[in-house]
Amino acid sequence: MPIVDKAGEVAPPRRQRIPLGLLVPAGLGLLFLTFPLVGLLVRAPWTTLPQRLTEPGVLTALLLSLQCATLATVVCVLFGVPLAWLLARVEFPGRRLVRALVTVPLVLPPVVGGVALLLVFGRRGLLGEWLDTTFGITFPFTTTGVVIAEAFVAMPFLIIAVEGALRGADSRFEEAAATLGAGRWTTFTHVTLPLVAPGVAAGAVLCWARALGEFGATITFAGNYPGTTQTMPLAVYLALETDLDAAIVLSLILLTVSVAILAGLRDRWITSP
Amino acid sequence: MTSRWIRITLAALTVAGLSACGDDTKTASPQPSVGSASSAATVTGDVTVFAAASLTESFKTIGKDFEAANPGAKVTFNFAGSSALATQINQGAPADVFASAAPANLKTVTDAGGAEGTGTTFVKNQLVIAVPKGNLKGIKTLADLTKPGVKVALCAEQVPCGAAAKKALDTAGVKITPVTLEQDVKAALAKVKLGEVDAALVYRTDAKAAATDVDGIEFPESAGAINDYPIIVLKKAKNPAGAQAFVAYVLSDKGKAVLTSAGFQAP
Numbered sequence: 046m047p048i049v050d051k052a053g054e055v056a057p058p059r060r061q062r063i064p065l066g067l068l069v070p071a072g073l074g075l076l077f078l079t080f081p082l083v084g085l086l087v088r089a090p091w092t093t094l095p096q097r098l099t100e101p102g103v104l105t106a107l108l109l110s111l112q113c114a115t116l117a118t119v120v121c122v123l124f125g126v127p128l129a130w131l132l133a134r135v136e137f138p139g140r141r142l143v144r145a146l147v148t149v150p151l152v153l154p155p156v157v158g159g160v161a162l163l164l165v166f167g168r169r170g171l172l173g174e175w176l177d178t179t180f181g182i183t184f185p186f187t188t189t190g191v192v193i194a195e196a197f198v199a200m201p202f203l204i205i206a207v208e209g210a211l212r213g214a215d216s217r218f219e220e221a222a223a224t225l226g227a228g229r230w231t232t233f234t235h236v237t238l239p240l241v242a243p244g245v246a247a248g249a250v251l252c253w254a255r256a257l258g259e260f261g262a263t264i265t266f267a268g269n270y271p272g273t274t275q276t277m278p279l280a281v282y283l284a285l286e287t288d289l290d291a292a293i294v295l296s297l298i299l300l301t302v303s304v305a306i307l308a309g310l311r312d313r314w315i316t317s318p
Numbered sequence: 319m320t321s322r323w324i325r326i327t328l329a330a331l332t333v334a335g336l337s338a339c340g341d342d343t344k345t346a347s348p349q350p351s352v353g354s355a356s357s358a359a360t361v362t363g364d365v366t367v368f369a370a371a372s373l374t375e376s377f378k379t380i381g382k383d384f385e386a387a388n389p390g391a392k393v394t395f396n397f398a399g400s401s402a403l404a405t406q407i408n409q410g411a412p413a414d415v416f417a418s419a420a421p422a423n424l425k426t427v428t429d430a431g432g433a434e435g436t437g438t439t440f441v442k443n444q445l446v447i448a449v450p451k452g453n454l455k456g457i458k459t460l461a462d463l464t465k466p467g468v469k470v471a472l473c474a475e476q477v478p479c480g481a482a483a484k485k486a487l488d489t490a491g492v493k494i495t496p497v498t499l500e501q502d503v504k505a506a507l508a509k510v511k512l513g514e515v516d517a518a519l520v521y522r523t524d525a526k527a528a529a530t531d532v533d534g535i536e537f538p539e540s541a542g543a544i545n546d547y548p549i550i551v552l553k554k555a556k557n558p559a560g561a562q563a564f565v566a567y568v569l570s571d572k573g574k575a576v577l578t579s580a581g582f583q584a585p
Binding site: 160163164167168169185186264265268269270271274275282283284285286287289 | 399401405471474476477497505512513514
C-alpha cells in the first residue's frame with residue numbers, strides 16, 4: 046500500500062524492515078480470522094452450487110437481511126450519534142455509568158437480549174402491552190421486530206466508534222465556532238459532524254455488519270418466518286439442522302455479499318484520521 | 319481508568335447473573351427417585367450423553383440417579399434439537415450416547431458411520447396444543463388454531479417436533495399459518511410462556527414440565543404423529559462400558575418410571 050499524503054500524492058516508498066515482533070502476530074491473527082472462511086470454501090458443494098443458489102427462499106432471505114440491517118443502521122445513526130455526542134461532550138452526573146450501560150448489549154448473550162426485548166416490547170411486555178391495547182401495534186414476528194433486535198445489538202458498535210472519534214477530534218474548532226456566535230446545534234451540524242464524519246461512517250459500517258450477522262436476538266424476539274422475519278443467519282441455522290451443504294452455501298452468499306459491500310465502501314468512506 | 323473498568327465488569331456480572339436466573343423453569347424436575355441401579359456391576363468415568371431438548375428434565379433426573387448408583391461415574395449432558403446434535407456428532411463432537419427425538423436424526427448419524435443399527439426405542443412422545451395458563455382464547459381443537467387472531471408458533475419442519483406437527487396437521491387436513499417457525503420445541507414453548515403466541519404445538523412432556531405457565535390440550539390427530547425416541551451407544555464412545563450402563567439404566571424400570579412421570583409413553 047503506497048503512502049498517500051494529504052494532497053493525494055504518492056510519497057516515495059520508504060523501505061523499512063517490518064519488525065518481526067509485529068509481523069508474526071499480525072500474520073497469525075490474519076490466518077486465525079480467515080481460516081474458517083477457507084474451511085467454508087473447501088467444504089462448499091461447488092458442483093450443485095448453481096441449483097442451490099436459485100432455490101426459492103434464498104433471495105428472499107438475502108434481501109430481507111440487507112433491508113433489515115440497513116434500516117437498523119439508520120436507526121442506530123439517528124439515535125446513536127446524539128448519544129455518543131452527549132457522552133463525549135457533556136459532563137453530567139453518572140456519565141460513566143451511562144457509558145457502561147451502553148455496552149450492555151455487547152456483553153449480553155444475544156438470546157438473552159431477545160428475551161429482554163420481549164419483556165419490554167412483547168405483547169405482555171412493559172411497553173408492548175400498552176402499545177398493543179392502545180394502538181394495536183405488536184413487534185414480535187414482524188419485520189419491524191427484526192430491525193429492533195438488530196438495532197439493539199448493533200448500536201453499541203456505532204456509539205463506541207463515534208464517541209472515540211469525537212474525543213479524538215480537535216475541540217478548538219467547536220470553540221472557535223462558539224466564539225463566532227454559533228449555537229450548540231449549529232456547531233454540531235456545521236462543525237462537529239463534518240469533523241467526525243469518517244468516525245460515523247466507520248461506526249455505521251461496523252454496526253451494519255453486526256446487524257447483518259445477527260441471529261440470537263432476532264430469532265428470540267422476532268421469531269422465524271420466511272419472508273417476514275427469516276434473515277440469512279436464521280436460514281443458515283435451520284439449514285444446518287438437516288443439510289450442511291445448504292448451510293454452507295447460504296453462509297457463503299451472505300459472506301460474499303457483505304464483504305463485497307464492505308470492501309466497496311471502505312476505501313471511499315473510511316479514511317483514517 | 320481503573321474504576322471505569324470495575325464499573326463495566328460489575329455491569330457485566332449483573333447481566334450474567336440476571337441471565338442465569340432466567341432459566342429456572344428448565345430445572346423443574348419430576349420427583350427424583352433415589353436408589354441404586356438394578357445392574358450388578360457399577361461403572362466409572364465420564365459418560366457424555368447427547369440428548370434431545372425434550373428429554374432435558376427427565377434425563378437430568380436419570381443422570382443423578384445413575385450417578386448415585388455408580389459412585390465413580392459422572393454423566394455430562396448436551397441437550398439440543400436432535401438434528402443439531404446429529405450434526406455435532408457427525409462433525410466429531412465427543413459423545414458416548416445419543417438419545418434422539420426421532421429415528422430420522424439417528425439415521426443421519428448411522429448413515430455417516432457414527433453408530434450401527436437403529437438403536438433401541440425407549441419412549442414415545444405425542445404432541446399437544448400448549449396454550450398460556452387459563453386458555454383465554456378458548457382453544458379446544460386443532461381447528462381452533464386456524465381462527466383469525468390466534469397466533470400460533472410451530473417448530474420448523476427441520477426439527478422433529480416440527481416434522482411431527484406437519485404430519486399431524488396434514489392428517490387432520492388443517493392448514494395453519496404460524497407467525498413463527500421455532501428452532502426447537504423449548505423455543506416454541508417459551509413463546510407460549512411469555513404470552514407472545516396464543517398456542518404452539520409441543521410435546522406433551524414439555525407442556526407438562528411447564529405446567530405452571532402452560533396448559534396442554536390433547537387432540538386426537540396427534541395419534542397420527544407419534545415420535546419414537548431411539549437411544550444408541552456411539553462407535554467412537556470414549557467410555558463404552560459407561561455408555562452401555564447408562565443406556566441400560568434408561569431402559570430399566572427405574573429409568574422408565576422417571577420418563578413416564580414426565581409424560582412420556584412406553585414404546
